[in-house]
Amino acid sequence: MKTYILFCAFLFLATSCYAQMPAGKNFGFGAELGEPSGITVKYWTDKTHALGGTIGSSYYGSPRIDVDYYWHYNAFNSSVVNLFVSVGGVLGFGDYRDGWWYKKDKYESRKGKMALGARGAIGINILPRTVPLEIFVELGVVESLLPFIATSPEAAFGVRFYP
Numbered sequence: 765m766k767t768y769i770l771f772c773a774f775l776f777l778a779t780s781c782y783a784q785m786p787a788g789k790n791f792g793f794g795a796e797l798g799e800p801s802g803i804t805v806k807y808w809t810d811k812t813h814a815l816g817g818t819i820g821s822s823y824y825g826s827p828r829i830d831v832d833y834y835w836h837y838n839a840f841n842s843s844v845v846n847l848f849v850s851v852g853g854v855l856g857f858g859d860y861r862d863g864w865w866y867k868k869d870k871y872e873s874r875k876g877k878m879a880l881g882a883r884g885a886i887g888i889n890i891l892p893r894t895v896p897l898e899i900f901v902e903l904g905v906v907e908s909l910l911p912f913i914a915t916s917p918e919a920a921f922g923v924r925f926y927p
Contacts, residue, residue, distance in 0.1 A: 789896055789926035796820065798920030800828050806898070806924055812836045816850070823916070824906060825856020825879055832883065846889050854881040854906055881908040885918070896926040 789808075796804040802820015809815065814834040822828040832852030839847040856879040887902030901921050908914040 792896075792898055792924035792926040794898075794922055794924035796920050796922035798922075799823065799918035800830060800920065802828070804922055804924060806834070816852075822856065824854060824881070824908075826858050828854065828856045830854050830883060832885070836889070844891055844893065846891065848887050848889055848900075848902075850883075850885045850887075850902075850904075852883045854883045855879070856881075878911075879908055880910040881906045883907075883918075898924040898926065900924070 791805070791807050793803065793805045796802060796818055800818050800820045800822040802818050802822075804816065804818045806814050806816040812835060814836070816830075816832045816834055818830040819827055830852060832850040834848050834850045836846045836848045858877065883904055883906050885902045885904030887900055887904075889898050889900040891898050899922075902919070904918040904920075906916045906918060908916070
């Protein structure tokens with residue numbers, strides 16, 4: 765078991781070292797569709813780490829603000845396609861409609877004026893070497909913390925341009 769854990773840790777570290785960021789570009793902006801939908805930005809701190817955010821609309825509130833920290837891994841042994849994971853926070857203003865959570869053996873929805881939560885996601889990004897674009901797909905989950913406790917799945921597709 766210890767050998768397996770050490771092998772996985774080595775593989776994790778080895779693949780993360782070769783993840784790629786857009787060639788010579790640190791800052792990108794674009795659009796994201798799904799949950800959430802809106803304007804997205806990303807700032808690469810190095811070849812494997814980045815900070816990102818989205819402002820847009822969602823069931824969690826409109827406007828909704830996300831801030832995430834990304835880790836990129838070269839899980840596919842490719843200089844174009846990477847796997848990433850992210851963690852961050854979510855702040856929603858206005859009515860959070862169709863936000864679902866489990867209560868007494870059934871799902872219910874709530875309405876309110878502001879919501880605060882934590883967010884995690886896993887996804888794939890494509891960074892073509894000839895064009896300054898990032899195309900990504902992510903699946904995530906939001907754990908609402910205020911004004912109630914709830915868990916909601918999310919999925920999004922987007923494109924960022926690196927000028």
